[in-house]
Amino acid sequence: MALTNDTIQQRLQEKFGESVFAFRDSHCMLEFAAPKELNLKVLNFLYDDAALQFQFLTDLTGVHYPSNKGGELAVVYHLHSLKENARLRFKIFVPIEQPEVYTATGLFSAANWMERETYDFFGILFVGHPNLKRILNVDEMDYFPLRKEFPLEDQTRIDKDDEMFGRGGTIK
Amino acid sequence: MSEQHIKLPEGSIEKTTTTLNLGPTHPATHGVMQNILELDGERIVSADQTIGYIHRAFEKLAERRPLAQITTLTDRLNYCSAPLNNMGWHMTCEKLLGVQTPKRVDYLRVIMMELARIADHLICNSIMGVDAGAYTGFLYVMQYRELIYEIYEEVCGARLTTNMGRIGGFERNFTDKAFQKLEKFLEEYPRALKEFENMFQRNRIFMDRTMGVGGISAERALNYGFTGPNLRAAGVDYDVRVQSPYSSYQDFDFIIPVGSTGDCYDRWLVREQEMWQSLSILGQAYQKIQSFKGAEAEVYHADAPAYYLPEKKDVYTKMEALIYHFKIIMGETEIPAGEVYHSIEAGNGELGFYLISDGGRSPYRLHFRRPCFIYYQAYEELVKGSMLSDAIMTMSSLNLIAGEMDA
Amino acid sequence: MSRPVSYNLVQKPLEKDISVAPLPDGHQGEGFFATSLDSVIGLARKNSIWPLPFATSCCGIEFMATMGSHYDLARFGSERVGFSPRQCDLLMVMGTIAKKMGPVVRQVYLQMAEPRWVIAVGACASSGGIFDTYSVLQGIDQVVPVDVYVPGCPPRPEAIIDGVLRIQDLVGKESLRRRNSEHYKALLNSYGIQ
Numbered sequence: 001m002a003l004t005n006d007t008i009q010q011r012l013q014e015k016f017g018e019s020v021f022a023f024r025d026s027h028c029m030l031e032f033a034a035p036k037e038l039n040l041k042v043l044n045f046l047y048d049d050a051a052l053q054f055q056f057l058t059d060l061t062g063v064h065y066p067s068n069k070g071g072e073l074a075v076v077y078h079l080h081s082l083k084e085n086a087r088l089r090f091k092i093f094v095p096i097e098q099p100e101v102y103t104a105t106g107l108f109s110a111a112n113w114m115e116r117e118t119y120d121f122f123g124i125l126f127v128g129h130p131n132l133k134r135i136l137n138v139d140e141m142d143y144f145p146l147r148k149e150f151p152l153e154d155q156t157r158i159d160k161d162d163e164m165f166g167r168g169g170t171i172k
Numbered sequence: 173m174s175e176q177h178i179k180l181p182e183g184s185i186e187k188t189t190t191t192l193n194l195g196p197t198h199p200a201t202h203g204v205m206q207n208i209l210e211l212d213g214e215r216i217v218s219a220d221q222t223i224g225y226i227h228r229a230f231e232k233l234a235e236r237r238p239l240a241q242i243t244t245l246t247d248r249l250n251y252c253s254a255p256l257n258n259m260g261w262h263m264t265c266e267k268l269l270g271v272q273t274p275k276r277v278d279y280l281r282v283i284m285m286e287l288a289r290i291a292d293h294l295i296c297n298s299i300m301g302v303d304a305g306a307y308t309g310f311l312y313v314m315q316y317r318e319l320i321y322e323i324y325e326e327v328c329g330a331r332l333t334t335n336m337g338r339i340g341g342f343e344r345n346f347t348d349k350a351f352q353k354l355e356k357f358l359e360e361y362p363r364a365l366k367e368f369e370n371m372f373q374r375n376r377i378f379m380d381r382t383m384g385v386g387g388i389s390a391e392r393a394l395n396y397g398f399t400g401p402n403l404r405a406a407g408v409d410y411d412v413r414v415q416s417p418y419s420s421y422q423d424f425d426f427i428i429p430v431g432s433t434g435d436c437y438d439r440w441l442v443r444e445q446e447m448w449q450s451l452s453i454l455g456q457a458y459q460k461i462q463s464f465k466g467a468e469a470e471v472y473h474a475d476a477p478a479y480y481l482p483e484k485k486d487v488y489t490k491m492e493a494l495i496y497h498f499k500i501i502m503g504e505t506e507i508p509a510g511e512v513y514h515s516i517e518a519g520n521g522e523l524g525f526y527l528i529s530d531g532g533r534s535p536y537r538l539h540f541r542r543p544c545f546i547y548y549q550a551y552e553e554l555v556k557g558s559m560l561s562d563a564i565m566t567m568s569s570l571n572l573i574a575g576e577m578d579a
Numbered sequence: 580m581s582r583p584v585s586y587n588l589v590q591k592p593l594e595k596d597i598s599v600a601p602l603p604d605g606h607q608g609e610g611f612f613a614t615s616l617d618s619v620i621g622l623a624r625k626n627s628i629w630p631l632p633f634a635t636s637c638c639g640i641e642f643m644a645t646m647g648s649h650y651d652l653a654r655f656g657s658e659r660v661g662f663s664p665r666q667c668d669l670l671m672v673m674g675t676i677a678k679k680m681g682p683v684v685r686q687v688y689l690q691m692a693e694p695r696w697v698i699a700v701g702a703c704a705s706s707g708g709i710f711d712t713y714s715v716l717q718g719i720d721q722v723v724p725v726d727v728y729v730p731g732c733p734p735r736p737e738a739i740i741d742g743v744l745r746i747q748d749l750v751g752k753e754s755l756r757r758r759n760s761e762h763y764k765a766l767l768n769s770y771g772i773q
Contacts, residue, residue: 026510026511026512027267027268027510027511027512027513029513031511055394056394056397057397058397058515058522058524058541059513059524059526059539059541061526061539063528063536063537064537076526076539078513078524078526078541082394082408082410082415085415085416087416087513089511089513108395108397109392109395109396109397109549109550110395110396110397110546110549112549113545113546113548113549114546117545121231134224135223135224136223136224136227136578136579136714137224137227137679137714138224138678138679145229145232145713145714146231146232150713151713152229152232152233152235152236152711152712152713153711153712153713154707154711154712154713154715154717155713156717157707157711157717196680196683197633197683197687198662199662203635204635204680224677224679225635225677225679225680225683226635226636226674226675226676226677226680227677227679227714228675228677228710228712228714228715229710229712229713229714229715232712232713233710233712244709245709247637248636248637251636251637251640252640295640295643310647311647311648312648314643314644314647314648314649315647315648315649317644318644318649321644331641331735332637332640332641332733333637333732333733574635574636575635575636575637575674575675578677
């Protein structure tokens with residue numbers, strides 16, 4: 001029997017009760033969230049449960065929601081159960097003042113660089129990560145460029161210095 | 173010379189290993205990544221990879237652009253197979269916008285995607301030959317890649333960064349000349365591929381250089397998030413085209429070649445066999461396209477005027493087309509809010525697009541799941557304990573594309 | 580088996596079996612030819628340029644096509660594509676140069692021996708191209724002096740060949756004293772190179 005989104009949701013709710021929430025179907029993919037303390041427990045459960053077996057980490061990334069107070073930064077996991085061919089999306093929200101999440105590197109080797117990238121872009125600290133340092137940007141960089149408040153454009157450029165190019169000017 | 177003149181780094185006399193810096197511009201790295209290898213004689217003790225030498229901030233850039241303009245960015249991810257990325261992106265948008273594409277568009281897309289896959293595998297396999305010392309194979313098959321590029325040019329006008337198609341289909345119907353060129357390619361390429369294969373497949377030197385080199389078990393490969401030919405070489409028959417079919421791949425009859433040991437030779441063989449499968453898919457798709465009759469044979473885009481950028485000719489002559497053109501270009505179209513993850517089987521694995529839309533004209537956040545980025549982290553495990561020359565073979569057999577890796 | 584070179588239907592006949600570089604201006608008579616040392620050395624240099632491909636992204640793939648059998652850069656005396664900066668005359672920077680990569684380009688430039696030339700292939704190397712972002716160097720001329728810019732994203736192989744031919748013009752006409760001149764030193768100094 002194919003694994004349906006309802007079955008996954010049922011299994012998760014049996015195990016974690018009210019702790020897992022915000023279930024929804026987003027374009028045929030199950031999506032839910034959990035508190036940040038539970039992220040490893042949920043991942044482990046999804047990994048080990050005989051009926052689910054979400055043992056392939058497809059993707060891990062971050063999102064910045066400046067208006068979501070208390071949970072400005074989100075860590076998004078995409079998991080894939082290759083046996084059942086089911087995918088799901090799992091979100092963790094953390095406050096920007098203390099963006100700490102347990103690392104998934106113990107479970108998935110693939111999470112290593114993905115977490116480094118997320119740290120590089122958003123400054124999310126993965127507790128227990130073996131080598132949490134910048135991966136794509138230079139080590140000297142002192143901000144997290146994908147947070148919404150930082151500009152995209154290279155601020156040192158002087159030849160296209162007006163608001164149409166995102167430098168100087170008055171338009172914000 | 174007295175001892176004071178020789179300045180050696182701290183601890184360099186006591187240590188018994190040699191540090192070797194490979195890259196970021198070493199000719200054997202094929203792309204810009206740096207490897208710092210610790211060598212004991214010629215055996216590799218450890219490897220430390222540094223990437224990010226061509227980080228271009230695609231994801232931030234995408235937050236400033238309307239959906240249609242992101243196609244140009246996807247070109248530059250895996251530039252060896254740009255049409256694959258373009259179509260993957262268009263399909264992601266269509267999933268968000270709820271656009272259904274007609275069968276003919278799907279088949280046309282399949283043709284372009286399989287041509288791109290052949291071009292991608294061709295580069296990787298011939299470059300593996302170059303790294304093993306066989307430059308001829310590369311020079312020989314590059315001519316056939318030109319044939320693919322000529323088909324691209326006929327379809328969209330560009331060779332490499334194609335920016336092909338639009339959300340909902342193609343910008344114009346394929347010309348007869350494009351189909352003629354495709355026919356010519358289908359006729360001539362198999363012979364060249366066979367010849368290329370004869371040159372390498374049972375070549376003693378090539379076999380000795382690649383067999384048992386850089387192998388990985390299926391469990392480790394899955395744990396490392398391998399996808400595409402590299403995972404299939406390890407013996408896992410995971411292919412996005414089959415597992416979650418897109419663009420009507422379920423209508424085609426093809427097999428997924430798998431390897432057993434996951435070493436360089438298996439990776440080469442899997443790519444080689446996939447090229448044959450792609451040729452078969454191309455033949456089937458071309459047949460299917462010829463079976464369309466009448467008005468159906470002229471369809472090249474979905475009937476979704478609100479999202480499909482109309483043809484320029486219509487913009488100048490028809491009122492509706494002008495209105496929709498204006499709305500799409502100025503970002504006045506209604507884009508539904510929502511989150512979409514769509515993945516396709518790209519040249520080197522599962523290329524995923526995670527798109528969050530808040531209803532605005534450009535994405536709230538767009539994340540690319542880049543296969544190279546994910547599997548390059550296994551490199552240390554692949555080369556540990558092997559010889560220095562094997563490290564080079566392993567790197568080229570992984571098909572690392574720096575532009576995709578660093579995004 | 581027939582090997583298709585192209586879809587070209589019109590066969591162009593070969594004009595000569597061997598093409599010879601044209602003579603520089605000078606005086607010749609029976610058994611002698613007199614010209615300036617500049618032009619002889621220029622002639623030799625321009626027809627034996629060793630390029631150093633510094634390929635980072637898409638333009639590098641187009642360079643592969645340029646170098647490959649279809650377009651064949653070797654026809655213009657650049658048969659040997661060297662990968663050691665110490666042996667090469669022409670630095671070809673192809674592709675986006677991120678800020679992390681900037682010092683590497685400069686290092687490679689410094690390792691090359693004089694006389695050396697630089698060609699920026701593609702929009703990214705020339706000006707940052709479409710990537711006006713926090714991580715991309717806005718043109719390599721911020722770190723090294725550039726002789727020829729080739730536009731395009733990516734430029735077609737024909738355009739890259741055209742760029743190499745422009746470099747050949749520069750090389751052929753260059754005065755032997757240019758690299759010792761005050762002007763040239765000032766140029767290098769403006770990049771912080773002694």
